[in-house]
Amino acid sequence: MQELIKRAKELLADGTVVRVLGWKAGDLPYNPEPAYFAKDTDFADFVYNGFCGANLSKYMIEASKMEGKTLVFLKPCDTYSFNQLLKEHRVEREKAYIIGVGCKGKLDIEKIKALGIKGIQSISGAELTDEAETLTVQTLYGEKTCAYKDAMLERCHVCKGKEHKIYDELLLTSRDTTDADRFAEVARIEGLSPEEKFAFFQKELGKCIRCNACRNVCPACSCRKCVFDSNKFDSSQKANADSFEEKMFHIIRAFHVAGRCTDCGECSRVCPQGIPLHLFNRKFIKDIDEFYGEYQAGEDVDADAPLTSFTFEDVEPSVVSTRS
């Protein structure tokens, strides 16, 4: 972490950048927030640890509008998002100085709490430099421990790899965290009967409170004004009538980001109701891979996106009912 601060200060000092976008320690051990740093003294609160899951790419949309260059710290997975935003002209490359930071998997406080750990006072073992495999948590109800792996975000278990796709320089090393099949859960659901599938999603989406956190955190959902907020389709934004509303929202949202979603996992990370929203996006990714060839959004800025290209021999929509 000190390397990051040191380098950021240097780049501020030599005028390469005028501000730094990173993470600031929160008032609890696990809630750092995205923040800008401009003066040396700001860095007292700078933090980079296992809880810095937030993908800073989307903030670069706003940062691109600001005067001068912004130093941004991007984790390997965040760089895919940055590339995708670049492809869509939503961020400006010249306005960003990207330091690719290493990652050993990010932590999910909900998972820690789900293990029955509550009244948290402090957590050790969440630093990137920490070689420990275990988190030690001091709580009001005594000291608790849990394996780092068990507290990792779902997305880190199916990590796309620790290679940065765009950067000006790299700092800190990463650790491979992939230990699960990215499409296993999608495949499992595909194998269910229509009744079971429906019951599964009905239960999950029934929890949705239409808070829009998934949409607003999503780097692909970068529309100035979402269709669900405009009167173009008079589709209301806020009602959760516990009927069709949420389905429409989530299907259309997934469709709008199909071929653009990098699978960064932010939607699932922030959902206050713990809805596995990535299952929608990943379904599209899986289908796109199967129907039109493997495609990873954000990997290559110049690649043709699957929904804005075609081949004469594409499968017919009837494939949905004919494939086993």
Place this chain on the structure above:
Amino acid sequence: MLKIEKEKLPELFAKIAAGQELYLPVNISGQVNFAAWDEEVQVDLTTLKSVKSPKDAFFPQSENLYTCKREGKKITIEPEELKNQSFVVFGMKACDVQGLKVLDQVFLSDPVDTFYAARREHGVIVALACHEPEETCFCKVFGIDCAEPAADVAAWMAGEELFFKPLTEKGEALTKSLEGLLTPAGEAGEQAVEEEKAAIRAIVEKLPYSNLSLEGWNGDALTEKFDSPLWEELYKPCLACGTCTFVCPTCQCYDIKDYNTGHGVQRYRCWDSCMYSDFTMMAHGNNRTSQMQRFRQRFMHKLVYFPANNDGMYSCVGCGRCVEKCPAALNIVKVIKSFQKQGGEK
């Protein structure tokens, strides 16, 4: 005071539900929220906080107001019926109950919101003391004692029993209807409850936010707070989602919309969030054009405007849900602390 063994709770719920609707914390695919009871649901009284506050039971996230029906060119309006049957909300916490008091200030003062009033009239609240408060809780800051929830019935869980103490007429009536299932708590019971209260209060003292100071947050501070340059920094990570609003027990803003069902137009209201860019959107645009202004509004409302208009009552109850759920790790505590820190530096 009465008591019932925890393992007999299903019987208790069945009995309550036999006479009226019963809402209580239910676990649905990993998340606990208040929902209607039936034999299938997985009741969860141990999780401290439901994701959404139980304000839903009195102020539903969306609620139909009336339906317009058309025959030829003639339009008739059918108002939605007001709640006219009693219902029980079981397991609200002291902060949630205080949240309703905030809503009462808004909805029960003139002009009275009849939909809300009808629900309040018919709702019977069984409030549960907070067995193990958590680090995100700060109800103490608002003078709430989570060991002593004040509703129609107060309840405590201690050991293998649930203790049940009616506090109002409605509470008495409910208790009476449960005769046979509830047994007198006896002295040992009273003792156990006192011990539980003491344990809760001891933990509350140790909570990191319990000593948060609200000094300077009142109607008098309006201009000074409003004009503070701090907001410009504080709002930056805000994603403009409505999570904080929708989990909050006191947020009361709603939007009114029409829905064409094909056989009529339903006019309904649904929760709105001052964090949304289209909040109070009018033909000319929006009152608050930047996210900074929207962000500021939420906290100014809770900590300045509301107390200024309601004899000092804050419209925050310290439940800590926003602290837990904000996707960008922002929350009211950080705002209060930031101002405090700035004040200290001066």
Place this chain on the structure above:
Amino acid sequence: MQRIGVFVCHCGSNIAATVDVEKVVEIIRQEPGVVHAEDYQYMCSEVGQAKIADAIHEKGLTGIVVCSCSPRMHETTFRKAAERAGLNPYMVEIANIREHCSWIHKDVEEATKKAVILARAAIAKVNLNAPLKPGESRVTKRALIIGGGIAGIQTALDIADAGYEVDIVEKTPSIGGRMSQLDKTFPTLDCSACILTPKMVEASAHEKITIYTYSEVEKVTGFVGDFTVDIRKKARSVDMDKCTGCGVCQEKCPSKKAPSEFNRGLSNRSAIYTPFAQAIPNVPVIDREHCLKFQKGKCGVCAKVCQAGAIDYEQKDEIVTEKYGAIVVATGFDVIKLDNYDEYAYSQSKDVITSLELERIMNAAGPTKGHLERLSDGKAPREMVFIQCVGSRCADDRGKSYCSKICCMYTAKHAMLIRDKYPDVNVTVFYIDVRTPGKNFDEFYRRAVEDFGVNYIKGQVGKVAPQPNGRLLVQASDLLDNRQIKMEADMVVLAAAIEPNPDVRKIATMLTASIDTNNFLTEAHAKLRPVESPTAGVFLSGVCQGPKDIPETVAQAGAAAVKAIGLLAKDKLLTNPCTAHSDELLCNGCSTCANVCPYGAITYEVRQVNDHGIREDRRLAVVNEALCQGCGACTVACPSGAMDLKGFSNRQILAEVDAICQ
């Protein structure tokens, strides 16, 4: 809210017999926004249109719904009627209660109910309509004719005579097409070459006509008035400017084993060749597949003998890019392959031939120098059998479902000519029906029967079997006498069906012109716009549109020319106002829409916007309305809904959906 008038058409009994028109009016009258509703016998009539105009004036209508036939039929009629009455024409919507309702349903109650719903959907849409104004686009005053047969030549001449530049693109080395292969033409028995050649010469000499032979259309972009076309000039290996057409190269060419396309493979030609003596241009091409120089690397005789030094083995294909205002398709036809008709022994015996092959045999420049003889042994035939409808009017998918139209007449011609020249040859024609509508056609046929003694038998031939004696056993049934016939013939001539040139599929795709299941190009309207393709600026000439004989082809060629001239005579065209449009406050500038636009109509610019008080520079999509054709691909690609389509807006379509589903 619009003030809507609804007009329900009876269409005589076409609609009124199945839809209770009065009831539709009664119900629709009650719809919000509807201030006028009436029904009338024929809304498209003068009186019907006047009713619309009257209602617009009297009731102050701002929107019109006509419940009638398909919008493809009369949308323009009603739009014009509204426009004359001072209403924007795009404030008219059609509810199709004929093709999509009365004609397909029998139950009156059900059809009436559906008609009401379709009317409601149209009302819901028109409520959201906005006045639209067409833009303008320029017209390039040059026409492209694809195909250099008689259809293409005639169209080119007519357009050129009107004073416009015309380019003909012909795939083969010479213009002339099928007609150049014919010997005589019915019903006048003129020599085909005698009437065609002057036309070919006229075309090649015309100062306004440029002919690209041995060339193909490679790529078409743009739209009516402004097409851009790439033409591939295949390497001829002969310099067109130097060649004098002396013909020595063809004489001296040692490779003479290539089948002559012109003679339908019945004779051979040299590797360097002109297809026929009157070919235009009279410049040979080297068929590289049969040329020894190209195949073996040795030879070069033609280059040695050419005094003009015109032979160029290094010549490469050349792409010419040209702009056109109109395109006429005149790709013609071919005879079907007879693989599915093995029972006629076409592949087994040289003496079973197609009628087109017979044309070549009868022609003085043909493989037998005009002598009627068997190709197997060169003997003169005594007994000839003609079989009609081979692959035409076929019930199963072995052949074509349609009538090839020309066979009855050319068979009568062949029979007559044979009986005239070789009176000792017996001619028998097996037919299903003899169809001779057309001026002097039936008289012609009757002369064949009555004056020339051609033996017509109504009946089908089941089998043609080559006999050991070299003759052909024909087994047939005589339907009128109800008897089986077995007869021996020396030659059998098959009236094989004709089909559109197979290349037309590729061309139709390039032009985005639709074709039917038989590969014939579709007309914009089968009766009222028979020489126009539904794709604006594309016209149809000749058999590519449907089977026809020479006079019909020439007539249609002229009609296509007139339509093209009508287009070229305009300086500007009004463009379709139903174009895409981007809402600058919603646009992300992400370029997704441009990626799916087939016309390159979307570009981006950075512009300052005022978003409810927030002023900032934004990258925004801009639609070029002259280029946009209104497909709507961009509207779905756009995630924010910034891109919308005028006339088919999101809200309009959703309103229709809602009205139908309620």
Place this chain on the structure above:
Amino acid sequence: MSIETNETFRPKIVAFCCNWCSYAGADLAGSSRLSYPADVKIIRVPCSCRVNPMFILRAFEKGADGVILCGCHPGDCHYSTGNYYARRRMTLLFSMLDYIGVENGRTRVEWVSAAEGVKFSATMNEFVEKIRSLGKNVRLGDLRCRS
């Protein structure tokens, strides 16, 4: 679901037809008097690529039991490429609907040319039959729209 209820069940079916091929094909079906059930109501769109997944979901939301999209055959699009985009979009959308448990067969894409009146009618007959066998759409409809 019993057969009796299916006999009386009249589904609501929305057919989006492109103006150039399928709408003309439907016209041809009409002028050829090739009948299909009145349950099908056609909405004219310029091209199959104009059909937003939102339109399809909206139809279901408001009570449609089946939605079919007809366009020009691949290669024959009036706008050259529109139906290719529509094909990808609909493939993915249908796959998603299948994934969330909506009965297979409630959505369909069929390429119908202007000359294929017979195919249009046959397709509609078949589709209506399929939807009747599937019964009322309950998984995608909005509760408020139920009558």
